[in-house]
Amino acid sequence: MFHHVKELQFNARVSKPDVRFAKLLLEQFGGPNGELKAAMQYFVQAFGCRKAFPDKYDMLMDIATEEFSHLEIVGATIQMLLTGVTGELKNAADESDLTKMLDGNAAKENYIHDAMVNPQFFIVSGGTPTLTDSVGNPWSASYIMGMGDLTADLRLNLGAETSAKMVYENLMKFTDDVYVKETLRFLMTREVAHYQMFQAALDTIQPNFPPGILESDPKFSNKYFNMSKGEDYKGPWNEGKSPLMGEEWQTVENPVQHVRDTDGLLEEESKGTDRTEKSVQSANKKLSAERKEKIDKANAPKNGVMSWSEYEDNQKSRDENKSLISK
Numbered sequence: 001m002f003h004h005v006k007e008l009q010f011n012a013r014v015s016k017p018d019v020r021f022a023k024l025l026l027e028q029f030g031g032p033n034g035e036l037k038a039a040m041q042y043f044v045q046a047f048g049c050r051k052a053f054p055d056k057y058d059m060l061m062d063i064a065t066e067e068f069s070h071l072e073i074v075g076a077t078i079q080m081l082l083t084g085v086t087g088e089l090k091n092a093a094d095e096s097d098l099t100k101m102l103d104g105n106a107a108k109e110n111y112i113h114d115a116m117v118n119p120q121f122f123i124v125s126g127g128t129p130t131l132t133d134s135v136g137n138p139w140s141a142s143y144i145m146g147m148g149d150l151t152a153d154l155r156l157n158l159g160a161e162t163s164a165k166m167v168y169e170n171l172m173k174f175t176d177d178v179y180v181k182e183t184l185r186f187l188m189t190r191e192v193a194h195y196q197m198f199q200a201a202l203d204t205i206q207p208n209f210p211p212g213i214l215e216s217d218p219k220f221s222n223k224y225f226n227m228s229k230g231e232d233y234k235g236p237w238n239e240g241k242s243p244l245m246g247e248e249w250q251t252v253e254n255p256v257q258h259v260r261d262t263d264g265l266l267e268e269e270s271k272g273t274d275r276t277e278k279s280v281q282s283a284n285k286k287l288s289a290e291r292k293e294k295i296d297k298a299n300a301p302k303n304g305v306m307s308w309s310e311y312e313d314n315q316k317s318r319d320e321n322k323s324l325i326s327k
């Protein structure tokens, strides 16, 4: 269950209204790399590992909940940046627009000018944040990625944290407000913290590469196809040992000829690896059985009932009541 605490996680402050920056900041409210995307991605991923990986469930739910707290901070900041807009709109009865007349035509021109920055703030949302990105695209569930496998999901989350961090880094260049900058720096930093949490969690699952269960075909996992002419650059991506599987990189220098010579790679030979078709098949069987057993065991109904949560104190008092009745 969720419990709302009235204070923000970080004391977000703003020195003055800024409709332009409010519009840019919408990117982290309802955009593809924003806080709602992160919150919903980790929330949805958590369900699948509640029983089999309770530690990862706990982490995913904690981080999802923190992302909701960030969404709240971003929304509050946008609202503060829009100070004045809401009040002006509620001033609907004042047809003479006295405030503007007193301030002169220049103020009115400014107001119209600000409205053009993001018309939605002024004519649709009544001066509140909208669940869109900075150019008005509505938030979409298609931003969410989850494959139901932690070795895949945690990697997807490393990507999500990377892009979220970068958007904050870029946003910081577009405001001079030291208070807003302070909040953005906090939000950016938390994504750096989350990145490391996901990496550390991934490292506790072994083996975790390749993602999922099935090993790769040993004939192709260490081949580098030199698909261009000119200077050939070398690096750990095509020479020495492959970083995660420790196989020797093999460069196919002339891919066109090689594909023809091997009947379209059907007659490819495996080189530079200890893995064989036989070892791959047996590793696949072993890991499949291990993961299946772990999940089946964790999800098995107890006493014919499936229950998501355990309420220990209640169970204890129920047992005590039972023993009282039987006396």
Ligand code: MN
Pocket: 035, 038, 066, 067, 070, 164, 187, 190, 191
């Ligand atoms: Mn965040």
Ligand code: MN
Pocket: 038, 067, 161, 164, 190, 191, 194
């Ligand atoms: Mn994050």
